[in-house]
Amino acid sequence: MRVALLALLLVVAGCSGGGGGNGEVNLRMTVWTSEKTQLALFDEIAGEYRRQHPDVKSITFDVVPFDRYNTALTTQLAGSNPPDLAWILERDAPDFVQSGALVNLSKVLTDPQELTPAATKLWQKNGELYAYPFSTSPFGMFYNKDLFAQAGITETPEQAQAAGRWTWETAMRMAAQVVARVPGKSGLVIRDFEYKMWVTLASVWRGFGADAWPRDGKACGFTTPEMVTAMTFLHKAIFTDKALPGPGTTADFFAGQSGMTVAQISRAGLLKEKPFEWGIVPLPAGPKANAQVIGQAGIGVPVKGKQKEAAADFLKFFTSPENSAKLSQFFPPARESLVNAQSLAKVSPLFSAEQLQNVVVNGIRTGEVLPAHTNSAKINSLVQSALDPLWKPDANVPAVLDGVCKAINPVLSQ
Amino acid sequence: MTVRAPARPAAPPEPPVAKPFWTIRRRDALVGWAFIAPQALGFVFFVLVPLVAVIWYSFQSTNLLAGTTEFAGLKNYEHLLDDPVMPSVARATALFCVGLVVLNLGLALLLAVLLNQKLRGTTVFRTIFFSPVVVSLVAWTIAWNLMLQDNGSINAMLRTVGIDGPNWLRGENSAMVSVIVVQVVKNVGLNMVLFLAALQGVPRSLLEAAELDGAGPWRRFRTITLPMISPTTLLTAIITVSGALHVFAQIQILTLGGPADSTNVLVFYFYQQAFGNHDFGYGAVLAVVLFVIIALLTTLQWRMRKRWVFYEA
Numbered sequence: 001m002r003v004a005l006l007a008l009l010l011v012v013a014g015c016s017g018g019g020g021g022n023g024e025v026n027l028r029m030t031v032w033t034s035e036k037t038q039l040a041l042f043d044e045i046a047g048e049y050r051r052q053h054p055d056v057k058s059i060t061f062d063v064v065p066f067d068r069y070n071t072a073l074t075t076q077l078a079g080s081n082p083p084d085l086a087w088i089l090e091r092d093a094p095d096f097v098q099s100g101a102l103v104n105l106s107k108v109l110t111d112p113q114e115l116t117p118a119a120t121k122l123w124q125k126n127g128e129l130y131a132y133p134f135s136t137s138p139f140g141m142f143y144n145k146d147l148f149a150q151a152g153i154t155e156t157p158e159q160a161q162a163a164g165r166w167t168w169e170t171a172m173r174m175a176a177q178v179v180a181r182v183p184g185k186s187g188l189v190i191r192d193f194e195y196k197m198w199v200t201l202a203s204v205w206r207g208f209g210a211d212a213w214p215r216d217g218k219a220c221g222f223t224t225p226e227m228v229t230a231m232t233f234l235h236k237a238i239f240t241d242k243a244l245p246g247p248g249t250t251a252d253f254f255a256g257q258s259g260m261t262v263a264q265i266s267r268a269g270l271l272k273e274k275p276f277e278w279g280i281v282p283l284p285a286g287p288k289a290n291a292q293v294i295g296q297a298g299i300g301v302p303v304k305g306k307q308k309e310a311a312a313d314f315l316k317f318f319t320s321p322e323n324s325a326k327l328s329q330f331f332p333p334a335r336e337s338l339v340n341a342q343s344l345a346k347v348s349p350l351f352s353a354e355q356l357q358n359v360v361v362n363g364i365r366t367g368e369v370l371p372a373h374t375n376s377a378k379i380n381s382l383v384q385s386a387l388d389p390l391w392k393p394d395a396n397v398p399a400v401l402d403g404v405c406k407a408i409n410p411v412l413s414q
Numbered sequence: 415m416t417v418r419a420p421a422r423p424a425a426p427p428e429p430p431v432a433k434p435f436w437t438i439r440r441r442d443a444l445v446g447w448a449f450i451a452p453q454a455l456g457f458v459f460f461v462l463v464p465l466v467a468v469i470w471y472s473f474q475s476t477n478l479l480a481g482t483t484e485f486a487g488l489k490n491y492e493h494l495l496d497d498p499v500m501p502s503v504a505r506a507t508a509l510f511c512v513g514l515v516v517l518n519l520g521l522a523l524l525l526a527v528l529l530n531q532k533l534r535g536t537t538v539f540r541t542i543f544f545s546p547v548v549v550s551l552v553a554w555t556i557a558w559n560l561m562l563q564d565n566g567s568i569n570a571m572l573r574t575v576g577i578d579g580p581n582w583l584r585g586e587n588s589a590m591v592s593v594i595v596v597q598v599v600k601n602v603g604l605n606m607v608l609f610l611a612a613l614q615g616v617p618r619s620l621l622e623a624a625e626l627d628g629a630g631p632w633r634r635f636r637t638i639t640l641p642m643i644s645p646t647t648l649l650t651a652i653i654t655v656s657g658a659l660h661v662f663a664q665i666q667i668l669t670l671g672g673p674a675d676s677t678n679v680l681v682f683y684f685y686q687q688a689f690g691n692h693d694f695g696y697g698a699v700l701a702v703v704l705f706v707i708i709a710l711l712t713t714l715q716w717r718m719r720k721r722w723v724f725y726e727a
Contacts, residue, residue, distance in 0.1 A: 071690060074479065074692055078481075095479055095692075096479060099479035099480040100479075101480060101481075196672070246581070247584040248563050248582070248583055249563065249565045250563055381691070384672065385499075385671070386674075388672050388674040389674055391673070407498075
């Protein structure tokens with residue numbers, strides 16, 4: 001009996017003892033990419049760091065699928081199992097930065113002034129930097145040259161841009177032509193939108209001078225005349241012109257199923273095997289502005305982490321100018337010294353110098369980040385639900401948008 | 415004269431015999447506790463403790479990111495009453511439960527009766543109807559998600575016979591119907607097997623006697639078969655109602671609760687609040703509500719069994 005009791009105590013002690021009490025450093029970073037080439041580069045950088053820091057026994061990159069990334073990350077934070085470093089998506093940035101969940105990195109990253117101001121804005125509180133914006137990826141318009149040729153579209157988007165005619169009207173007309181003239185193909189796909197992820201529509205409505213909420217984030221922008229015009233335009237493009245595939249219709253540009261797509265330039269990796277001839281231009285201009293949009297991701301060190309200093313030191317190494325240059329082949333950088341066509345051309349063989357300047361460099365310098373707000377998850381689900389009635393042929397656009405504001409105003413005003 | 419026997423000297427008091435600690439009773443008790451210990455410990459740590467924790471959380475206001483928790487009193491419960499989404503959630507939950515239970519039990523019983531006939535090929539059909547039960551739920555739902563798209567295979571098939579099918583997952587009514595059908599087809603095989611076993615336990619002699627007395631097939635089914643299988647009907651009803659209230663993966667994959675909250679059932683809404691919006695306090699309130707509903711419905715079904723369950727063992 002006593003032996004059994006002793007064994008039980010030993011087991012319990014063994015279970016609760018935990019590891020890492022011997023001064024070893026084992027770092028873990030949560031990421032949402034599962035692309036092998038990207039993970040291999042991370043491992044290469046981590047290996048170099050470990051050679052310089054023998055006390056760091058391991059650095060692992062914990063892949064969590066994108067669609068449940070934020071849920072998994074917050075659950076880990078709440079469950080006393082925080083990662084040492086975490087990728088954070090732009091829409092969640094205000095929540096993480098404002099709540100005090102992240103370590104202040106201003107003193108750790110010695111050259112934050114090297115980062116473009118537009119790129120750091122979202123990740124700052126009271127002038128201090130709380131996450132490193134490692135990916136600042138502009139949205140662009142990819143188009144399939146083969147399908148354009150089959151549809152008999154003679155003026156390319158580049159030519160339209162040069163002639164000052166690269167507008168949303170032009171883009172929708174081209175998309176409708178592809179649908180009408182190439183059987184079985186879709187026109188324009190707004191990547192990841194799928195009638196759920198509404199923030200991606202900012203790529204359209206910003207050109208109309210509209211936004212989800214004004215800059216102070218306290219009032220709803222869905223009922224502004226600009227937004228009504230933008231959404232009416234989009235509704236017509238979907239249900240009347242059939243330029244965009246309707247709700248419930250799947251089409252993947254990168255599989256050759258549509259003529260055009262609005263997507264972040266980091267998606268170009270999907271065209272590595274060159275499944276068809278393609279081109280890329282900036283987002284079209286709207287009636288009010290030639291607005292470019294960027295998506296961002298930052299790396300932060302959670303306050304709850306057990307090895308904050310070691311994690312911050314690794315982040316400094318991971319995002320050094322040399323490693324940022326390496327990472328820029330996948331993740332457009334926010335460093336002034338790297339935001340130029342010459343530097344990017346060394347690591348981005350998929351784009352021509354003109355495309356890099358036209359889409360990437362101009363996008364990073366002039367683009368605005370997708371809508372983000374504190375309480376983003378709640379706002380996101382409320383807007384998604386309230387916008388659902390819009391995706392029907394007979395929708396009353398102003399009434400639906402009014403419903404969106406009614407749904408989110410209480411949250412915005414908090 | 416009576417000779418008195420000399421008085422015996424008083425026997426020295428016997429030293430008290432120490433009772434052994436391990437009496438038969440105690441040994442039996444120990445063996446009994448050892449047998450139930452795994453179940454009891456599992457129940458305490460994995461059911462009772464989380465249950466109490468959920469109730470405790472429902473009175474707290476938690477900020478997951480900041481890692482702060484403070485007492486909120488009844489605030490989370492008050493929010494339940496003024497939450498504008500809650501009526502849609504209650505409606506969707508009720509519709510899903512009623513639709514699923516009626517369709518699942520009705521279809522399972524019908525299939526069981528058909529496959530209980532002595533006809534060729536019944537074994538093949540039993541296997542076909544049961545096979546979805548052993549398929550991974552997520553894989554099953556993803557496959558249906560592709561088929562139910564507007565340009566998916568179901569509408570393509572309908573088009574071949576001249577029918578313009580609806581946009582299944584985007585219409586408020588068709589989305590709910592789709593989710594129910596996907597769930598019914600997945601699980602109807604299990605209830606079918608249970609009903610089949612019960613049907614095969616109905617004594618032939620009773621049915622034959624009724625037939626001799628002139629009872630037709632419907633009369634025999636209604637007055638003999640249904641009462642005889644009523645314990646199984648109770649069991650399947652409880653399992654199906656409880657399962658209907660727990661539906662999650664199908665909603666997450668097929669509709670995300672949309673369109674316009676038409677399929678936003680209570681479990682999915684709880685998940686959205688607790689893990690999507692990081693509002694653990696309100697999420698815990700919804701979990702408590704779900705627990706109370708399931709407990710009430712199960713108790714109700716159990717109590718009503720006296721009225722309609724016969725031959726209970």
